[in-house]
Amino acid sequence: DTAVSQTPKYLVTQMGNDKSIKCEQNLGHDTMYWYKQDSKKFLKIMFSYNNKELIINETVPNRFSPKSPDKAHLNLHINSLELGDSAVYFCASRGTGASGANVLTFGAGSRLTVL
Amino acid sequence: GESVGLHLPTLSVQEGDNSIINCAYSNSASDYFIWYKQESGKGPQFIIDIRSNMDKRQGQRVTVLLNKTVKHLSLQIAATQPGDSAVYFCAEKGTSGTYKYIFGTGTRLKVLA
Numbered sequence: 206d207t208a209v210s211q212t213p214k215y216l217v218t219q220m221g222n223d224k225s226i227k228c229e230q231n232l233g234h235d236t237m238y239w240y241k242q243d244s245k246k247f248l249k250i251m252f253s254y255n256n257k258e259l260i261i262n263e264t265v266p267n268r269f270s271p272k273s274p275d276k277a278h279l280n281l282h283i284n285s286l287e288l289g290d291s292a293v294y295f296c297a298s299r300g301t302g303a304s305g306a307n308v309l310t311f312g313a314g315s316r317l318t319v320l
Numbered sequence: 321g322e323s324v325g326l327h328l329p330t331l332s333v334q335e336g337d338n339s340i341i342n343c344a345y346s347n348s349a350s351d352y353f354i355w356y357k358q359e360s361g362k363g364p365q366f367i368i369d370i371r372s373n374m375d376k377r378q379g380q381r382v383t384v385l386l387n388k389t390v391k392h393l394s395l396q397i398a399a400t401q402p403g404d405s406a407v408y409f410c411a412e413k414g415t416s417g418t419y420k421y422i423f424g425t426g427t428r429l430k431v432l433a
Contacts, residue, residue: 245328246407247425250423253420297363308366309354309366
């Protein structure tokens, strides 16, 4: 019954490889996000989709390509992996909190290690 | 990119004492703020939020204070417990209609027994 689930939780790969991380939410939310968390715990927004449409695209190398087949799924594909891509990637979805405003609900994260 | 040059501030608090975690936000037009707690190996979890038309909001053992004049947000945790040990983030959302949530650098809270 996990609200936002990401797979895989851990991913270890060689430089130059291509890999994907998948995210699914069962909250019925329209908007989903990808955030990158570096070794200093800094959380940086990468992309956001609202109902399958890209609405936020931060300055991210075009080796990163998000795809949203439907509003419950947002996947992240990374081509030609580099050492600096090593981080924890968090998926989130946006829904209504107790105050009526929109809070982000995060997945547990996918730790990517590039060797 | 990477948070080069930034470090994660740490706040050490004795168990049972009150904790105050501070956050300076960047956009004076931000209209909504959230505090998140991140435990080791987990994703950030919602704690409490506040809209820009309020200056204080209370939850269970937590209070958020907003000072728009100096763009400052604080999270107060009453009677801090070992389970409160985590990294705490503030997040701000820009003006109405934007979907962008910007996170602060985070503060690590250590609860001493």
